[in-house]
Amino acid sequence: MKLPKLTLRQLHIFVAIAEQGSTTAASTVIALSQSAVSAALNELERLMDTQLFDRVGKRLVLNESGRLLLQHARPLLDLAEQLETALDDDNKVLHSVRLGSTTTIGNYVLPKLLQRLAANVAITPLWNTEVRILNTADICQQVAQFELDIGLIEGPCLDPMLQVHPWRSDEMVVVLAPTHALATQLQHPETVDVTQLQAATWLLREQGSGTRVIADQMLLPVLGQYANALELSSSEAIKRCAILGLGLACLSRWVVEEELLTGRLMVLEHVFPVTTRMCSWICHQNKHLNQTLLNVLHSLDCVKST
Numbered sequence: 001m002k003l004p005k006l007t008l009r010q011l012h013i014f015v016a017i018a019e020q021g022s023t024t025a026a027s028t029v030i031a032l033s034q035s036a037v038s039a040a041l042n043e044l045e046r047l048m049d050t051q052l053f054d055r056v057g058k059r060l061v062l063n064e065s066g067r068l069l070l071q072h073a074r075p076l077l078d079l080a081e082q083l084e085t086a087l088d089d090d091n092k093v094l095h096s097v098r099l100g101s102t103t104t105i106g107n108y109v110l111p112k113l114l115q116r117l118a119a120n121v122a123i124t125p126l127w128n129t130e131v132r133i134l135n136t137a138d139i140c141q142q143v144a145q146f147e148l149d150i151g152l153i154e155g156p157c158l159d160p161m162l163q164v165h166p167w168r169s170d171e172m173v174v175v176l177a178p179t180h181a182l183a184t185q186l187q188h189p190e191t192v193d194v195t196q197l198q199a200a201t202w203l204l205r206e207q208g209s210g211t212r213v214i215a216d217q218m219l220l221p222v223l224g225q226y227a228n229a230l231e232l233s234s235s236e237a238i239k240r241c242a243i244l245g246l247g248l249a250c251l252s253r254w255v256v257e258e259e260l261l262t263g264r265l266m267v268l269e270h271v272f273p274v275t276t277r278m279c280s281w282i283c284h285q286n287k288h289l290n291q292t293l294l295n296v297l298h299s300l301d302c303v304k305s306t
Contacts, residue, residue: 006047008080011073013040014052018070021059071161074146075286097129097296100139100151104170104211104235105279106131108254110152110300117299129296136210143282149293151282152300155210164280167302171253172211172218172275174268175260177245183266194222197271201228201247203238210277211235215250218275239265 016026016037023041027034045052052066062070101110110131117129132139132148136155142148144161157164176183182196202219204226205212219226230247232238235255242249243264250272259265281302283289289297297303 006044008077010040010044010047011077013037014044015070015073015077017041017053017060018062018066021061023060075284078146078286079288097293098132098147098149099129099296100132100134100142100148100153102136102139102152102154102210103133104154104252104254105152106133107236108252108257113300117296140282143284146284146287149283149287150297150302152279153282154277154279155213157280157282161285162282163285164282165302167279167281169276170279172214172250172277173253173256174219174248174250174272175239175242175256175265176248176268177243178263178266180245180248182248197248198223198225198227201230202226203241203247203249204229204231205235205238206231206233209233211250211252214275214277218272219250222272 013026013030013032016030017023020026020029023037024034027037030037041052048065048069050065051063052069053060054063055061114129114131132142134142136153136157139148139151139153140157140159140162143151144159152167154170182200202223204215228247230241232241235251238249239251239255239259241247242251243259248268253260256265260267281297281300294303
C-alpha cells in the first residue's frame, strides 16, 4: 500500500489549527499567511483522503479522524524536534526541559531537587528548564498534549496515553499551634474527647483539591462532619492561619516540616489514622526520553543514573 506523502510542515500546521480552532488564528501563531495555512490543510486532507475538521461557523472542530491524527502528530513532531537537537553540536545546544509540578511538590520539594540539578553541570552542561505549577488535572492534560515533557503529581492520573511511575510517599498530618486552646489537652491524645475535635475550627483546602480529598478521607470517619470550617485555596495560607491559632489543619508533612522543627506547629498524633499518598512522575507513552531528560529525571530521584 502506498503511504500518503505527509510532511512535518503539514503536521505542524495541522496541530496549530487544532489548538487554535481556525486557520486565521493558526497563521498568527506559526507566522504564515492564512491562505498558506488553508492550502496546507486542504492538501493534507486530500492526501489523507478524509476530512479532519467539522466546520462550525468560523471555527474548525476536530472530528474523529482529526483526533486520531492529532494523537499521532504530536509525538512525531516532538521526536523530530529532539532529533534536530541531538544532531546539533553538543557543546552548543541549550537543552530545554518543560516540567510540570503540583502545588505542594512545586513549593516544598522541587526547589531542593532543582538545586541539585543546577549543580550537576557535569551531566547537564547547558540546560533551560521551564517549571509550571498547576493542579494534577492540568499537568496530565499538558503532558498528554506534549506541552510538558514530564510531570510531578500528587493526585491520580487515569489518562491511558500517559505512563504513571511511583515517585515518593507523602504523609498527611494534623497540626495546630502550641498556643491553640486545645494544645494542652491534645498533647495527651489518649485523653482526647472527640467532641472537642468536632467543635473545633478546621482549616481546609477547597472542595476538589487533592489535599482536601485525602484530608476528608482521614478526618471525617472520626469527626463525622466539620461543624466549623474555614476553606482556603492555598496550603501556605492554611499553614499561616494554623500558626496564628485559628484552627486545626490537615496538611502534607512537606508543607509544615520547617514549622514543626521550629516549634511553631505541633502534630496531633494517634487520633486519626496514619495516612499517606503516593506521588508520581508521568510522561506520555510515546515520549522519547533523551539523555537530557534522563539526567533531569535522575536529579529528581525519578530514575536511576544511566
